[in-house]
Amino acid sequence: MALSSSEAQLGDAVAAPISTHLDPYGDSPARHAWRRFAQNRAALVSCVILALIILACFVGPWLLPYGFDDTDWLSISLPPGFANMHWFGTDELGRDVLVRTLIGGRISLEVGLLGTTLTVAIGVAWGATAGYAGGKIDAAMMRVVDMMYAIPYMLIAILMMTLFGRAFYLVVLTISLFSWIDMARVVRGQTLMLKKREFIDAARATGVPAARIVWRHIVPNLLGVVIIYATVTVPGIILTESVLSFLGLGVQEPMTSWGVLIADGTSKMEVRPWLLAFPGLLLIATLYCTNYIGDALRDAFDPKVQ
Amino acid sequence: MSSTTMNSTHPLIEVDHLAVRFTTPNGGVVEAVRDVSFALHRGKTLGIVGESGSGKSQTALAMMGLLPPNGAVTGVARYDGRDLLTLKPAELNRIRGDRVAMIFQDPMTALNPFLTIERQMTEVLQLHRKLSRKQAFEQAVAMCEAVRIADARRRIKMYPHEFSGGMLQRVMIAMALLCEPDVLIADEPTTALDVTVQAQIIELLRDLQRDLGTAIILITHDMGVVASLCDDVMVMYGGRTMEYGSAAQVFSQPAHPYTIGLLDALPHLDDDGDAPLRAIAGNPPSGGAAVLGCAFAPRCAVAEERCASLRPELLTFDDADGSQRRRACHLPIVELPGLRTGNRVGEAV
Numbered sequence: 001m002a003l004s005s006s007e008a009q010l011g012d013a014v015a016a017p018i019s020t021h022l023d024p025y026g027d028s029p030a031r032h033a034w035r036r037f038a039q040n041r042a043a044l045v046s047c048v049i050l051a052l053i054i055l056a057c058f059v060g061p062w063l064l065p066y067g068f069d070d071t072d073w074l075s076i077s078l079p080p081g082f083a084n085m086h087w088f089g090t091d092e093l094g095r096d097v098l099v100r101t102l103i104g105g106r107i108s109l110e111v112g113l114l115g116t117t118l119t120v121a122i123g124v125a126w127g128a129t130a131g132y133a134g135g136k137i138d139a140a141m142m143r144v145v146d147m148m149y150a151i152p153y154m155l156i157a158i159l160m161m162t163l164f165g166r167a168f169y170l171v172v173l174t175i176s177l178f179s180w181i182d183m184a185r186v187v188r189g190q191t192l193m194l195k196k197r198e199f200i201d202a203a204r205a206t207g208v209p210a211a212r213i214v215w216r217h218i219v220p221n222l223l224g225v226v227i228i229y230a231t232v233t234v235p236g237i238i239l240t241e242s243v244l245s246f247l248g249l250g251v252q253e254p255m256t257s258w259g260v261l262i263a264d265g266t267s268k269m270e271v272r273p274w275l276l277a278f279p280g281l282l283l284i285a286t287l288y289c290t291n292y293i294g295d296a297l298r299d300a301f302d303p304k305v306q
Numbered sequence: 307m308s309s310t311t312m313n314s315t316h317p318l319i320e321v322d323h324l325a326v327r328f329t330t331p332n333g334g335v336v337e338a339v340r341d342v343s344f345a346l347h348r349g350k351t352l353g354i355v356g357e358s359g360s361g362k363s364q365t366a367l368a369m370m371g372l373l374p375p376n377g378a379v380t381g382v383a384r385y386d387g388r389d390l391l392t393l394k395p396a397e398l399n400r401i402r403g404d405r406v407a408m409i410f411q412d413p414m415t416a417l418n419p420f421l422t423i424e425r426q427m428t429e430v431l432q433l434h435r436k437l438s439r440k441q442a443f444e445q446a447v448a449m450c451e452a453v454r455i456a457d458a459r460r461r462i463k464m465y466p467h468e469f470s471g472g473m474l475q476r477v478m479i480a481m482a483l484l485c486e487p488d489v490l491i492a493d494e495p496t497t498a499l500d501v502t503v504q505a506q507i508i509e510l511l512r513d514l515q516r517d518l519g520t521a522i523i524l525i526t527h528d529m530g531v532v533a534s535l536c537d538d539v540m541v542m543y544g545g546r547t548m549e550y551g552s553a554a555q556v557f558s559q560p561a562h563p564y565t566i567g568l569l570d571a572l573p574h575l576d577d578d579g580d581a582p583l584r585a586i587a588g589n590p591p592s593g594g595a596a597v598l599g600c601a602f603a604p605r606c607a608v609a610e611e612r613c614a615s616l617r618p619e620l621l622t623f624d625d626a627d628g629s630q631r632r633r634a635c636h637l638p639i640v641e642l643p644g645l646r647t648g649n650r651v652g653e654a655v
Contacts, residue, residue: 202410208433223420
């Protein structure tokens with residue numbers, strides 16, 4: 001290498017206009033992102049609340065003296081209170097609403113999280129590939145998406161449940177099977193815009209293969225859109241699950257989810273509002289938290305936001 | 307590896323009858339480049355000059371296989387005997403970035419905003435040299451130091467937006483030179499930069515070429531840059547070669563009215579400050595219209611009747627220093643009016 005000689009010659013060369021801009025932290029991009037994330041108070045609080053909700057849902061039911069399907073004929077439709085030991089009250093079968101809300105939260109959180117992960121994975125892969133490939137491949141892939149729009153998802157849901165029986169993972173799968181198409185469209189649009197940018201040409205000019213360009217150069221640039229879209233997907237999926245459950249296609253009594261509890265509570269809100277209030281509040285809290293966290297994540301991973 | 311065999315019989319880059327045409331969505335055809343040929347030897351610099359829209363950049367993009375999907379290319383562009391235009395994508399990717407590298411016009415947009423400089427530089431080495439991340443990092447730092455980025459070890463971990471334009475162009479150059487390519491295609495490397503920074507970048511390119519023996523194709527519309535850096539120069543207009551020859555000869559004895567116009571448009575230090583800038587009248591042609599005669603004829607001060615209807619061939623003649631010169635003009639050289647009056651650039655070569 002001729003570098004050593006060039007270095008020697010360049011050592012005393014032109015004093016280039018070197019800005020003395022200091023990297024404020026001097027550490028890795030991931031740390032960078034974390035610091036910026038940590039500066040967002042709302043997001044931190046959201047993290048804590050979400051963690052508490054998750055913890056409560058997964059540990060709480062063990063600590064409570066009631067089972068989620070224990071009926072108690074002596075305490076039917078009790079309003080919430082500390083005296084009767086049913087903090088969230090009971091329903092018309094005498095079941096404790098607190099334990100049912102927590103158990104329902106397990107299902108809803110799992111469906112929301114797994115469903116969103118699948119949605120993002122399929123949607124980003126599909127959309128970015130179609131958008132970057134362009135031409136006939138793009139046209140073919142997007143026609144598949146159009147066809148998916150044309151198929152009523154309820155039909156497929158019923159079909160899957162009757163064919164494979166009622167199972168948790170089937171619910172997640174069915175929901176993801178239809179929610180990725182929106183994500184794919186959004187991602188494709190962004191990719192079409194991104195691939196015209198000069199840095200993609202520059203990457204091609206340095207011999208980066210197409211697949212790697214999509215993964216290394218396009219996908220990180222999609223982060224903002226994907227995170228925002230994912231945070232609105234979480235509530236969508238939780239609600240879709242409740243619709244499926246309401247129609248008897250999702251989880252079945254006595255098992256429950258927030259969606260089921262809310263659907264159930266809505267019909268009785270005039271006489272027993274606590275049946276709607278508690279699962280509703282928890283769902284709203286969860287959705288708020290995911291939105292705040294998503295917002296902060298987007299900012300944290302965008303290097304231009306300081 | 308970069309033994310600068312000055313007069314190697316076998317050029318490193320050989321472009322023959324290259325043509326680029328775009329199909330527009332409404333069915334029209336735009337001919338961006340029409341029948342361009344040139345050759346580049348190891349360690350030499352070729353300047354391609356011309357106004358915006360003369361097909362300079364499209365020539366380079368076509369060579370690198372970077373044309374958009376509606377662009378079609380014909381002809382031959384050989385690197386080391388292999389036609390880049392017919393290579394499979396995987397084979398082309400082995401050459402691009404490794405043996406033939408490219409610098410883009412605007413460094414601000416040619417780097418991925420979401421990746422640190424380090425990730426973008428090490429990617430090149432990991433792809434072509436199969437280095438480990440750590441080795442690649444060390445080499446990237448060394449290259450950044452070679453292009454005079456101070457405190458490279460720390461700054462390389464930053465994102466593009468944390469650099470100034472001039473620094474980013476250094477990064478681009480460092481990135482392009484990481485694998486010590488045989489050929490560097492620089493597409494207007496100084497256009498987006500301040501004048502003072504431009505000079506530094508040009509000087510940097512010259513130093514690096516001397517040390518590494520890289521052949522450079524320099525695309526620019528700055529005749530001053532060509533004069534200070536290039537061995538050969540090709541003047542393009544309307545997608546065609548107007549004049550092509552050794553830079554020293556072209557500057558001292560321009561043989562095409564368009565070249566004369568370009569050189570004459572350069573302001574000089576001893577010009578009267580209040581005198582209007584000399585420009586070539588009219589606008590460059592759009593690639594869509596079919597041109598029967600010489601593309602420059604509508605703007606040419608000395609055009610004759612036949613210029614508009616009969617296209618002049620690109621003919622070769624011997625220059626004073628024995629090099630070959632090509633030009634496409636009907637008029638005999640002696641008849642070109644004495645427009646070369648203020649041509650100080652040629653003297654500076």
